[in-house]
Amino acid sequence: MSRGTTAGGSDVAQPSDQPRVPEWEEVARDYGRFLYTLAYRLTANRADAEDLVQETLLRVRRGLRTYRPGSMEGWLTRIATNAFIDQTRRRRRVETPLSDSSDSRLPSTPAAEDVLAAESLSGDVQAALMALPVDFRVPVVLCDVAGRSYEEIAEALDIPIGTVRSRIHRGRSQLRRSLGGQR
Amino acid sequence: MTDRHPDEDLSALLDGELDPPGESQVRAHLAGCSACREELERLERARDALRLLAPVDPPPEIVDRFWARIRRFLRIVAGAAALGGIAVVVVLWAASPERAVHPPVDEVGAHLPAFPAGKPLPAGRTPEGWAAPAGLDGMPLVSIRAVGAMTAATYAGGTGTLMLLEEPGVLEDDDYPVVPATLDGRQGVAYSRAGDEEFTWQSGPMVMTLVGTPGELVPAGAALPSPPQSRSLLARARSLCRELVEDLTGA
Numbered sequence: 001m002s003r004g005t006t007a008g009g010s011d012v013a014q015p016s017d018q019p020r021v022p023e024w025e026e027v028a029r030d031y032g033r034f035l036y037t038l039a040y041r042l043t044a045n046r047a048d049a050e051d052l053v054q055e056t057l058l059r060v061r062r063g064l065r066t067y068r069p070g071s072m073e074g075w076l077t078r079i080a081t082n083a084f085i086d087q088t089r090r091r092r093r094v095e096t097p098l099s100d101s102s103d104s105r106l107p108s109t110p111a112a113e114d115v116l117a118a119e120s121l122s123g124d125v126q127a128a129l130m131a132l133p134v135d136f137r138v139p140v141v142l143c144d145v146a147g148r149s150y151e152e153i154a155e156a157l158d159i160p161i162g163t164v165r166s167r168i169h170r171g172r173s174q175l176r177r178s179l180g181g182q183r
Numbered sequence: 184m185t186d187r188h189p190d191e192d193l194s195a196l197l198d199g200e201l202d203p204p205g206e207s208q209v210r211a212h213l214a215g216c217s218a219c220r221e222e223l224e225r226l227e228r229a230r231d232a233l234r235l236l237a238p239v240d241p242p243p244e245i246v247d248r249f250w251a252r253i254r255r256f257l258r259i260v261a262g263a264a265a266l267g268g269i270a271v272v273v274v275l276w277a278a279s280p281e282r283a284v285h286p287p288v289d290e291v292g293a294h295l296p297a298f299p300a301g302k303p304l305p306a307g308r309t310p311e312g313w314a315a316p317a318g319l320d321g322m323p324l325v326s327i328r329a330v331g332a333m334t335a336a337t338y339a340g341g342t343g344t345l346m347l348l349e350e351p352g353v354l355e356d357d358d359y360p361v362v363p364a365t366l367d368g369r370q371g372v373a374y375s376r377a378g379d380e381e382f383t384w385q386s387g388p389m390v391m392t393l394v395g396t397p398g399e400l401v402p403a404g405a406a407l408p409s410p411p412q413s414r415s416l417l418a419r420a421r422s423l424c425r426e427l428v429e430d431l432t433g434a
Contacts, residue, residue, distance in 0.1 A: 033238055033239075036238075036239055036240070037238040040239040041233075041236070041239075049239075125232045125236060126236075129233070140233070144230055144234050145234075149200070150195070150200045165191055165195050165200065168194050168198070169190065172194050172226050172230060173226065173229075175229040175232070175233070176225045176226055176229035179232055
């Protein structure tokens with residue numbers, strides 16, 4: 001377990017076959033875009049997405065020691081989801097609950113750049129997404145944006161796989177009703 | 184079987200989440216049900232609308248700001264952890280004559296003496312059998328009390344107070360957005376805020392916390408004011424820690 005300090009550039013052979021646990025900086029660099037996209041789809045707001053990515057990376061930093069090489073994106077998705085749910089819960093205590101009314105179609109006080117970005121980046125889809133209740137939005141985003149399996153989503157959200165299946169279906173049904181008129 | 188509309192199985196079919204028998208059942212139904220075929224198409228379009236959304240790249244200046252904030256945060260937290268660990272080591276174990284120059288007591292430190300009085304315990308021994316040291320760094324044990332499920336041993340000397348808290352529970356990683364620290368071989372977390380230095384670690388089924396507060400002592404036998412809230416010090420420390428993070432990460 002001891003770190004075996006190799007002073008200077010080590011030409012000590014790495015134990016082969018042992019998948020390397022990545023450095024935090026690598027995770028931040030290589031998965032920043034993935035995380036930001038996921039966060040933006042969940043929050044629809046650049047400031048909140050940035051906070052969420054930041055919180056996720058902080059948790060990643062603490063958790064890297066326990067990371068077992070596998071699907072990095074799956075692991076990150078789980079952490080980001082938990083961070084998002086924590087943030088949502090914290091906000092619910094002080095703000096009005098998230099609703100699926102038209103009020104929540106736009107994030108609170110969006111910056112001008114957010115509005116522009118939302119318009120240029122399929123703003124109607126993002127708006128339809130934000131109109132979904134959080135309980136539906138999260139599994140749908142995890143499935144369709146982050147590309148996670150139902151099993152992974154069930155694990156991330158700590159809900160039965162049957163619930164994942166039904167929430168994704170109901171979320172998608174609502175999405176297609178929101179988007180349906182445009183086709 | 185096949186005359187039941189598959190509803191949510193349609194989404195599962197799109198996602199490749201049906202087992203082979205389930206899939207052939209749904210496909211058999213679809214072959215004879217145009218309503219479900221149309222519904223499947225609409226669901227697929229909704230799914231693709233999301234799938235085909237481009238990844239979002241933050242504008243460069245936002246990336247820069249983001250990384251600057253991350254770096255600043257990590258530096259500060261790392262610094263705080265190091266300070267907490269080192270300061271506590273100095274106060275607790277290294278009988279060093281050189282003491283850190285303590286900042287003045289602030290509102291956090293001022294809360295500490297208001298820690299609830301609790302029930303005095305005899306002979307410096309907690310209900311769990313843990314023996315509080317008779318002294319720490321030359322500071323005598325002033326009191327050992329049971330406060331709810333928590334045991335609090337207080338040491339006081341000329342330079343401040345130390346409290347050793349023991350509480351049953353599990354240290355949740357998420358409650359401590361700080362980097363881990365090591366104190367005398369113990370793995371834990373440490374941070375410093377406004378003059379208090381704190382180190383928390385898991386010891387079997389107990390969560391131990393050591394809080395060092397520089398500043399004036401409570402006169403022996405003084406009536407302690409009621410705590411502002413009934414939350415435990417540990418809970419308070421956790422919320423302080425959250426505030427710290429929010430301060431640092433806030434816009």
